[in-house]
Amino acid sequence: MxxxxxxxxxxxxxxxxxxxxxxxxxxxxxxxxxxxxxxxxxxxxxxxxxxxxxxxxxxxxxxxxxxxxxxxxxxxxxxxxxxxxxxxxxxxxxxxxxxxxxxxxxxxxxxxxxxxxxxxxxxxxxxxxxxxxxxxxxxxxxxxxxxxxxxxxxxxxxxxxxxxxxxxxxxxxxxxxxxxxxxxxxxxxxxxxxxxxxxxxxxxxxxxxxxxxxxxxxxxxxxxxxxxxxxxxxxxxxxxxxxxxxxxxxxxxxxxxxxxxxxxxxxxxxxxxxxxxxxxVTVPRIFERVRRRLEEQLRARPALARHLFRAAAEVGWAHFQHAQHRRGWSPALAAWPALHLLVAARVLERLGGRLRAAICGGAPLPPELGHLFIGLGVPILQGYGLTEHSPVISVNRAEDNVPESVGEPLPGVEVRIGPHEELLVRSPSVMLGYWRDPEATRRAIDRDGWLHTGDQARIERGHVFITGRLKDVIVLATGEKVPPADMEMAILEDALFEQVMVVGEQRPYLVAVCVLDPDGWRRLAAGLGLDPDDPASLADPRAERAVVERIGRCLHAFPGYAEVRRAVLTLEPWTVEDGLLTPTLKPRRQRIEARHAEAIAACYAGH
Known part of the structure; x- marks a missing residue:
């Protein structure tokens, strides 16, 4: 039995x-x-x-x-x-x-x-x-x-x-x-x-x-x-x-x-x-790591293997959209069973081969990353929450999964958009308050019981879309405001970058602090005639110019003033153990900026 x-x-x-x-x-x-x-x-x-x-x-x-x-x-x-x-x-x-x-x-x-x-x-x-x-x-x-x-x-x-x-x-x-x-x-x-x-x-x-x-x-x-x-x-x-x-x-x-x-x-x-x-129960960073390993392995494979991988992701995404009733049938979908067998099933096997739900939260899921893995058959359901809400506020459902959103509110959770497009939440999951900090509690929970999340959002067809952070905005010396998290997400779409943080508060322009992928750096350095094993190469103006140019291509959809003009390059990753990442792998911005303070200051020398 x-x-x-x-x-x-x-x-x-x-x-x-x-x-x-x-x-x-x-x-x-x-x-x-x-x-x-x-x-x-x-x-x-x-x-x-x-x-x-x-x-x-x-x-x-x-x-x-x-x-x-x-x-x-x-x-x-x-x-x-x-x-x-x-x-x-x-x-x-x-x-x-x-x-x-x-x-x-x-x-x-x-x-x-x-x-x-x-x-x-x-x-x-x-x-x-x-x-x-x-x-x-x-x-x-x-x-x-x-x-x-x-x-x-x-x-x-x-x-x-x-x-x-x-x-x-x-x-x-x-x-x-x-x-x-x-x-x-x-x-x-x-x-x-x-x-x-x-x-x-x-x-x-x-x-x-x-x-x-x-x-x-x-x-x-x-x-x-x-x-x-x-x-x-x-x-x-x-x-x-x-x-x-x-x-x-x-x-x-x-x-x-x-x-x-x-x-x-x-x-x-x-x-x-x-x-x-x-x-x-996972965070986007785990899928980023898997993607990088896949890309590294694909570079060593024949062109046909790379073509099949791209085709599987694209057709798989179309298959997902069709299953969600967001697009009609097309002849290309007929190739999905074969592509699933040849490509997607092998990726799923790396995750154990039995996964029926991957609840993803803790940080925003980049749309391209979600499309890739959902296209390969990984059942990612992006959600959203705050510790102050115990924590889950919303999550996508398998039958109505909009990966660009953080899903619909949980049953019984009320949401509305307040001033400055801030997402407000009310439910029995709202915290009792902050320990020994009644003033912070009053700022977080208003008299009507609404929790002020500090996140900006919009609500479309019942789904919540997080659009920004009230305080997570860089104000340049010119008065222009830029969203660093969105820019960093766009830059990380380039496999050269392992981690990135954009700085520039009250400065004349933006600087990107970049942790480079070791293999990507070796290829870039070789193309520039630099020794990748020499630490001085990371500070070479040719390397910086090449990196800034690639960042520019990543940020083509952003306004002109959201331009990264200088870059600090390193191969030393930021980790939880060294205190530069939170336990959910978010960057601790002040600590990272302090770690690279001298190099960042040099980028603004004379300004």
């Missing part, structure tokens, strides 16, 4: 736990373990054994009971804050569920965050207990130990040198802890978590979300894009980010779907092939 049969759920039938039934986030796990005890819940890779392991829902609840008992021994009162600094793995879920069961408030930290940033969040939130994953994290935090005096206990998943009496290895901390998983009877509208927004500028704000905020959002998301007990999610975006946490963690518990934790981003391609997920 299959696990699904033992759980009492017919194959293919939804088994969604209503927010009212769960009551709280911990109530989700209790109810799921009751309904589907023997069904697979989580898969993770055991590096010691070199094999994937599976936990059932009963296993998860039983282990969460141990963690709940260990946490209870710490004597923390409901409402006190506990923090965790951990990659996606079962222990993240166990700590979170155990804390929620006791009425504690969970403060997630990005696993690779810098010590000063993590210390600030721990201080600001008033966290009393911290879970860290590995010795390297504790070593980083030890440098700011004086700022962690508010912590009563520090639990580590790996043994570390015990220079601090508060530190306990998880084995010792859990020793003797036993008991059932018993979530306390809590007010669903009570504070459940404080999520610090990974802002691109300044200190992050602590977004306060209740149990009901998140449960309502997950339930509304399931009404828009259903998930089934047979679905398998692959979790690789940081659980410290609300997008992954709601859609890739709580939503699968609500639906009874299994979640497999990817080993790392570096091993993601292999994990996709091994795990073979049916659902991905």
């Amino acid at each position: 299959s696990p699904r049969a033992r759980s009492g759920t017919a194959a293919g039938a939804p088994d969604v736990i209503a927010p009212e039934t769960a009551g709280t986030l911990a109530g989700l796990l209790r109810e799921r373990a009751r309904r589907s005890p023997e069904a697979p819940a989580y898969r993770h890779f055991d590096r010691g054994a070199g094999a994937w392991r599976t936990l059932t829902w009963a296993d998860a609840a039983r282990e969460a009971g141990r963690w709940q008992a260990a946490l209870a021994r710490e004597g923390l009162a409901p409402g006190e804050r506990v923090a965790l600094m951990c990659r996606n793995r079962p222990e993240w879920m166990l700590f979170d569920m155990a804390a929620q069961a006791l009425g504690l408030v969970v403060v997630p930290l990005y696993a690779e965050d810098r010590s000063d940033s993590a210390a600030w969040i721990i201080e600001h939130s008033g966290a009393r207990l911290l879970l860290v994953e590995e010795a390297a994290q504790w070593t980083r935090l030890a440098a700011v130990r004086e700022r962690l005096r508010g912590l009563k206990r520090i639990v580590t998943l790996e043994p570390v040198a015990r220079e601090d009496p508060r530190v306990r290895w998880i084995g010792r901390w859990l020793d003797g802890a036993d008991g059932p998983f018993e979530p306390a009877a809590l007010d669903p509208h009570a504070l459940a978590t404080i999520v610090y927004t990974s802002g691109t500028t300044g200190r992050p704000k602590g977004v306060m979300l209740s149990h009901h905020n998140i449960l309502w959002n997950a339930a509304a998301s399931l009404r828009a894009v259903p998930a089934l007990p047979e679905d398998l999610f692959l979790s690789f975006l940081p659980l410290s980010h609300t997008f992954e946490r709601t859609v890739g963690y709580y939503l699968p518990v609500m639906a009874g779907s299994c979640v497999a934790y990817a080993r790392s981003i570096r091993e993601l391609a292999e994990d996709l092939a091994t795990v073979r997920p049916t659902v991905l």
